[in-house]
Amino acid sequence: MNPDPRExxxxxxxxxxENKTAAKADEKINWIAELRGLALMLLAVLAFHSFIAKPFYxxxxxxxxxxxxxxxxxxxxxxxxxxxSSVSFHLLPRGDWRxxxxxxxxxxxxxxxxxERSEDYIxxxxxxxxDTIEVRGGQxxxxxxxxxxxxxxxxxxxxxxxxxxDESDFERVSGANGETSCxxxxxxxxMPNGVSYLVxxxxxxxxxxxxxxxxxxxxxxxxxxxxxxxxxxxxxxxxPIGGGLGGPVPLSNIGGRAEFxxxxxxxxxxxNPFSWWGAxxxxxxxxxxxxxKAEKAAPAxxxxxxxxxxx
Numbered sequence: 602m603n604p605d606p607r608e609x610x611x612x613x614x615x616x617x618x619e620n621k622t623a624a625k626a627d628e629k630i631n632w633i634a635e636l637r638g639l640a641l642m643l644l645a646v647l648a649f650h651s652f653i654a655k656p657f658y659x660x661x662x663x664x665x666x667x668x669x670x671x672x673x674x675x676x677x678x679x680x681x682x683x684x685x686s687s688v689s690f691h692l693l694p695r696g697d698w699r700x701x702x703x704x705x706x707x708x709x710x711x712x713x714x715x716x717e718r719s720e721d722y723i724x725x726x727x728x729x730x731x732d733t734i735e736v737r738g739g740q741x742x743x744x745x746x747x748x749x750x751x752x753x754x755x756x757x758x759x760x761x762x763x764x765x766x767d768e769s770d771f772e773r774v775s776g777a778n779g780e781t782s783c784x785x786x787x788x789x790x791x792m793p794n795g796v797s798y799l800v801x802x803x804x805x806x807x808x809x810x811x812x813x814x815x816x817x818x819x820x821x822x823x824x825x826x827x828x829x830x831x832x833x834x835x836x837x838x839x840x841p842i843g844g845g846l847g848g849p850v851p852l853s854n855i856g857g858r859a860e861f862x863x864x865x866x867x868x869x870x871x872x873n874p875f876s877w878w879g880a881x882x883x884x885x886x887x888x889x890x891x892x893x894k895a896e897k898a899a900p901a902x903x904x905x906x907x908x909x910x911x912x
Contacts, residue, residue: 762868
């Protein structure tokens with residue numbers, strides 16, 4: 602007896618439906634495995650940012666003329682060893698322990714953490730453990746010797762939303778191409794190890810031109826911003842008004858060293874990705890933040906009893 606074609610077709614359809622249902626069951630998402638994979642990825646990113654390097658954003662003018670608001674840079678975590686502040690988001694409790702610890706050099710740009718808040722700063726090392734440091738008339742005196750400062754030509758910086766050129770001694774200048782730049786007065790400062798970099802010494806508006814002398818503890822460094830009169834650094838008190846670091850910074854509060862700029866934005870970017878390309882500043886990407894070092898350190902000069910004028 603031949604089978605009914607209708608029954609054969611119905612059986613075939615039933616088998617097909619059952620197979621599809623079984624396949625869908627087999628394809629059901631394993632959420633535990635997915636979450637495990639996501640957690641492992643996040644842990645890998647956290648570990649890389651804590652032990653190798655992490656991105657950093659410049660939010661203020663305290664490190665002008667070398668760093669501008671809108672600069673994005675890379676901070677390495679291993680140059681001075683590891684401590685509680687090395688871990689991203691400051692997940693560990695504060696402590697004075699260090700692993701593979703080493704000391705920064707004069708001129709290094711480092712990431713100190715505020716002594717009371719979980720807030721990263723970015724400043725330059727100008728005093729090492731055991732140094733006696735003083736500031737007179739805006740000039741650093743290290744161990745009784747004035748750090749050399751030499752006048753440099755005004756430096757042109759971008760004029761944009763992130764750098765409005767609104768300080769009293771900054772000047773807006775139009776170039777031959779019709780573009781306007783922000784000209785800032787600069788000094789070249791040369792440390793005892795021969796490292797040199799540019800600083801801005803504006804009129805003293807917040808009382809930072811005179812400080813010390815103080816002797817830096819053996820486990821600390823003294824840091825200052827390159828925009829000397831607009832920087833809450835080791836000279837400024839730990840108060841809501843001063844907002845500074847309150848003196849020498851313990852090495853256990855140094856979270857890394859700035860290495861180079863990856864890119865810089867002028868302030869016109871928004872959530873639209875198409876706006877990002879037009880907001881890029883020219884000429885800043887991949888600029889190193891390791892200061893130049895002379896083959897032979899500049900000769901030091903004894904500090905005078907009064908204020909020391911820049912040379």
